[in-house]
Amino acid sequence: MADRSQPTPTPPKPSLPPGMVLGPDGKPCKICTAFRNWRPTAPGSTTPRKKSTAEMMAALASGTGFRSPEPNTTLPAHCPPDVEALGRATWTFLHATAAYYPTRPTTHQRANMLNLIHALPVLYPCTHCAKDFGDRMKECPPDVSSRERLSRWFCERHNEVNEKLGKELFDCAKVDERWKDGPLDGSCD
Ligand SMILES: Cc1cc2nc3c(=O)[nH]c(=O)nc-3n(C[C@H](O)[C@H](O)[C@H](O)COP(=O)(O)OP(=O)(O)OC[C@H]3O[C@@H](n4cnc5c(N)ncnc54)[C@H](O)[C@@H]3O)c2cc1C
Structure with a gap:
């Protein structure tokens, strides 16, 4: 019979490297x-290598082999988006779509805008972003009654x-300037 007096040892959890996020599949x-x-990157090496999910899993399991975050490292333009590029593109689309939404939207326009917004927690590919956004939407349901x-x-x-994310808050009085009209100095005209 098994000895139940000893707790079953649990394997040590591999520590996540800074900024690394796991998906729903672990x-x-x-x-x-x-x-x-x-x-x-290989321990001791400074050369970034081509990466794969298998490599990331191996590095994750060993707890080694990751580079430290480097603030100036940006995604090359031809690469698939990371969480930041995806976010910037999505916010651009959402704020611009809101900026050009009618002042007095029809029932049809309101319904479609609601569909668009409600699709985000379901379809947005950054899953933890999508979940948090969905949770916030439950607290603060979208107001599609007017452009403003x-x-x-x-x-x-x-x-x-x-x-x-610890970023500066945006002054919401300036959304039209940022997303529709441009600054008064004409630098975007
Ligand atoms: C629905 C959603 C949820 C997200 N959740 C997460 C998350 O959980 N974790 C994560 O790491 N990233 C998340 N992101 C991505 C994140 O918000 C940023 O897009 C990303 O970090 C890049 O930031 P950025 O500093 O380049 O500018 P962004 O935050 O992308 O902003 C782009 C531009 O929008 C303007 N702006 C900034 N704030 C506002 C505002 N309040 N109103 C109007 N305009 C504004 C500024 O001019 C800014 O340059 C999410 C994105 C979306 C669309």
Whole structure:
């Protein structure tokens, strides 16, 4: 009979390298992770190598072989998006779509905007971003009643993400300037 007096030893959890995010499948999630945190390297080497999920899993299991985050490392333009490039592109789309939404939207326009917003927690590929956004939407349901209100709603949700990431908050009085009209100095005209 098994000795039940001893607790079953649990294997030590591998520590995640800084900034690395796991997906729902327990594997390193590329689209949930900033590019600068997604570069395995052989111990002692300074040369970034081509990376694969298998390499990331191996490095994760060993707890070694990751480069330290480097603030100036940006994703080359031809690469698939990381969490930051995806976020910038998505916010651009969402804020711009809100900026050009009608002042008095029809029922049809409101319904479609709601569909678009409600699709995000289901389809947004960064899964932890999607979940948090969905949770916030339950607390603060989208206001699609006008252009101004929708723009503010997106601004506030974006600021919640900014706050979570330790970034500066955006002044929501300036959403039109940022996403529709451009600055008064004409530098974007
Ligand atoms: C729905 C959603 C959820 C996300 N959740 C996460 C997450 O959980 N974890 C994570 O790491 N990343 C998340 N991201 C990505 C993150 O928000 C940023 O897009 C990413 O970190 C890149 O940031 P950035 O500093 O380049 O500028 P971004 O935050 O992408 O902003 C782009 C530009 O928008 C303007 N801006 C900034 N704040 C506001 C605002 N409040 N209103 C209007 N305009 C504004 C600024 O001019 C800024 O340069 C999420 C993105 C989206 C779309």
